[in-house]
Amino acid sequence: AEPQHGERSFDKTTCTALIIGSGYTGLSAAITLAEAGLTDVVVVDAMRIGEGASSRNGGMIGNSAKFTLAQASKRYGEKRASEIMDDYGSSMSFMIQRAATLSDPIELNLSGAVVAAYTRKDLARLREMRGRLASENQKNMDILEQDKVHSVLKTDIYRGAMVIHGQGTIHPGKYVQALARRALELGVRILTGWRFLGARPDGQGHVARLQNVETRDSIEIHTDRILLGVNGYAGPETPWLRKRSIPVQSYMIATEEMPFDLLERLIPQNRAVFDTKRVLYYFRRSPDGKRILFGGRARFRNSAAEQGAEGLRGFMEHTFPETRGVALSHAWLGNVSFALDFCTHGGRMSDGIYYVSCCNGNGISGQTYLGHRIAEYMLGRPNTDRGIIGSRFPRLYFYNGKPWFLPIIGTGYRLLDKAARWLD
Numbered sequence: 040a041e042p043q044h045g046e047r048s049f050d051k052t053t054c055t056a057l058i059i060g061s062g063y064t065g066l067s068a069a070i071t072l073a074e075a076g077l078t079d080v081v082v083v084d085a086m087r088i089g090e091g092a093s094s095r096n097g098g099m100i101g102n103s104a105k106f107t108l109a110q111a112s113k114r115y116g117e118k119r120a121s122e123i124m125d126d127y128g129s130s131m132s133f134m135i136q137r138a139a140t141l142s143d144p145i146e147l148n149l150s151g152a153v154v155a156a157y158t159r160k161d162l163a164r165l166r167e168m169r170g171r172l173a174s175e176n177q178k179n180m181d182i183l184e185q186d187k188v189h190s191v192l193k194t195d196i197y198r199g200a201m202v203i204h205g206q207g208t209i210h211p212g213k214y215v216q217a218l219a220r221r222a223l224e225l226g227v228r229i230l231t232g233w234r235f236l237g238a239r240p241d242g243q244g245h246v247a248r249l250q251n252v253e254t255r256d257s258i259e260i261h262t263d264r265i266l267l268g269v270n271g272y273a274g275p276e277t278p279w280l281r282k283r284s285i286p287v288q289s290y291m292i293a294t295e296e297m298p299f300d301l302l303e304r305l306i307p308q309n310r311a312v313f314d315t316k317r318v319l320y321y322f323r324r325s326p327d328g329k330r331i332l333f334g335g336r337a338r339f340r341n342s343a344a345e346q347g348a349e350g351l352r353g354f355m356e357h358t359f360p361e362t363r364g365v366a367l368s369h370a371w372l373g374n375v376s377f378a379l380d381f382c383t384h385g386g387r388m389s390d391g392i393y394y395v396s397c398c399n400g401n402g403i404s405g406q407t408y409l410g411h412r413i414a415e416y417m418l419g420r421p422n423t424d425r426g427i428i429g430s431r432f433p434r435l436y437f438y439n440g441k442p443w444f445l446p447i448i449g450t451g452y453r454l455l456d457k458a459a460r461w462l463d
């Protein structure tokens with residue numbers, strides 16, 4: 040689904056809420072604000088609608104945090120930690136509810152997800168994690184020993200797997216377009232090709248400066264509230280966020296159309312698959328079931344999609360030797376962003392501007408939910424400063440937004456993955 044432009048020029052100098060970023064975060068926030076009756080909500084994007092990560096991702100929906108409750112309790116205290124886990128736990132059901140309000144189809148497929156264990160230790164950890172859950176949640180997950188992996192995945196590289204029922208996939212580009220359509224139906228205006236350059240205080244609100252990315256013309260907009268939903272695309276105009284978020288390129292490839300029988304053998308039932316490595320592979324079939332979409336962090340230096348594609352092709356052939364010789368039809372990349380503590384954060388900066396940032400690799404359901412949660416906070420609703428919203432967002436020192444350390448960390452992670460397998 041090719042991203043579309045919104046309005047290209049703006050005839051007003053005021054609005055009640057100005058949302059920067061037209062991805063899942065920004066559009067979901069706009070929908071909640073408009074559904075609450077707020078008029079004059081404006082979403083602005085420097086690119087086309089959803090042209091950041093929200094139209095480029097793998098479309099695999101899930102809701103798990105990258106840390107345990109015990110780890111979170113040490114960092115944020117018990118109360119905040121359990122609220123944060125609730126936020127992660129609530130995100131997917133919220134996203135599915137929101138999707139049900141959209142008039143355009145998003146190709147939601149809930150045939151399940153497979154977490155593929157790279158080592159026996161990883162399989163033991165998955166088993167332990169399942170064991171910690173309440174028994175009704177355990178029913179949604181099956182652990183498969185190595186000799187059963189072929190029932191969900193035709194590869195020999197994993198030591199076992201966990202199948203999570205009820206998770207699955209969407210068409211990411213159609214989803215962001217459907218959110219945009221819903222926002223427009225509610226009276227939200229979406230302005231594209233305009234970059235937010237910063238804001239200054241103005242009474243209880245702000246004056247935001249926007250620049251047209253083509254003509255370089257600038258305009259000023261008076262607004263009561265500003266939300267930054269810029270995630271992995273935070274630029275120098277948002278320095279507070281930049282010091283706290285690490286942008287990472289994620290790459291994807293699509294194969295040419297392949298025989299249905301072969302695909303049904305490799306990834307039966309079109310489930311979403313991701314593995315337990317530090318530098319993980321994730322893959323699925325395309326929404327029409329005819330291709331493999333394969334993703335991962337193929338490179339740790341900023342690179343072109345074609346360079347990433349070479350690495351990914353190697354990973355795909357390693358996973359599925361039967362794909363050797365299959366041509367690639369597409370290769371692309373997009374930015375995600377990571378926080379030092381691997382937790383998504385949202386809240387209000389000291390200048391009064393709101394934000395949601397750091398999806399930490401996956402955010403289809405998370406950013407949809409947090410867009411809604413931050414909008415409730417912006418509306419001043421009670422009990423909205425909890426969990427991820429209002430959590431302490433750690434900053435990185437000796438860092439100005441350019442992640443010079445990624446090649447070192449990425450290489451280290453790859454070595455740790457190799458060592459874990461070697462010692463397994």
Ligand SMILES: Cc1cc2nc3c(=O)[nH]c(=O)nc-3n(C[C@H](O)[C@H](O)[C@H](O)COP(=O)(O)OP(=O)(O)OC[C@H]3O[C@@H](n4cnc5c(N)ncnc54)[C@H](O)[C@@H]3O)c2cc1C
Nearest residue numbers: 060062063064085091092093096097099235373398402403
């Ligand atoms: C290749 C890839 C695969 C992925 N796979 C999955 C997956 O399978 N499952 C999953 O859950 N997640 C996945 N993700 C992550 C997911 O896509 C993101 O978490 C999610 O899209 C983030 O949404 P967002 O609205 O916060 O940010 P984005 O969609 O990135 O939107 C941010 C927007 O802000 C705009 N912007 C930034 N600065 C400015 C400015 N100054 N002025 C105006 N506009 C600005 C950008 O142009 C951009 O459009 C993947 C990401 C990538 C890149």
